[in-house]
Amino acid sequence: MKNKFVVSALLAALVSTAAIAEVNSLRGDIGTGEGNEVEAVKKIPHSQERLGLDYVNQPPLIPHSTDQVQLNPSNNGCLECHDVNTYRKANAPRVSPTHYMDRDNKILAEVAPRRYFCLQCHVTQVDAKPLVENEFIPAGKFGE
Structure with a gap:
């Protein structure tokens, strides 16, 4: 011992x-x-024009600040505006139907647990220079 x-x-x-x-x-x-x-820290405008996507299946960027959005296991503030029941009232994009599927493609009544924490994939868009040089060339504007 x-x-x-x-x-x-x-x-x-x-x-x-x-x-x-x-x-x-x-x-x-x-x-x-x-x-x-x-x-x-980069200043994020309260709201800005949505940018197009650079490649297929890119998670859309968030065109507004997320500082005041609560996102924890018991509350998802994103769904207050983007859920299928509220997006029209909020004039916001609807959560993708794929977010209501589990890993076996079974349709769920609520957002799938693996898609619940939106900020894992979706980031707030900000005009910032890259941290490192890269040679990425967008494959087209799929989100326009």
């Missing part, structure tokens, strides 16, 4: 030493040590 404790303590010391090692940012060869300034 004492050996297990010693091994665990040594392992913890090794892991904590590795955690102190210098880590580089996605923004380039700038270390994440003291003195680095964090870039300001």
Whole structure:
């Protein structure tokens, strides 16, 4: 039992030493040590024009702020406007019918648990430069 404790303590010391090692940012060869300034959070307009999609099956971007939207296991604020029963009153896009299917394609009465947390796939659109260079070319404007 004492050996297990010693091994665990040594392992913890090794892991904590590795955690102190210098880590580089996605923004380039700038270390994440003291003195680095964090870039300001992008301002998201209250509402903006919806952007088209860049590829087939891309989750649509959210054209409004989600700061005040509650999204937790007991409440999904997105459904207050986007649910099939409320989207017309809110003049909002309806949740896709695929979100009401389980993994066996069985139709459910409520949003499927695997699709419940909207912000896993859908992100708020913001005009921001990419963190890293890429050569992505949109495959067309499927959402227009």
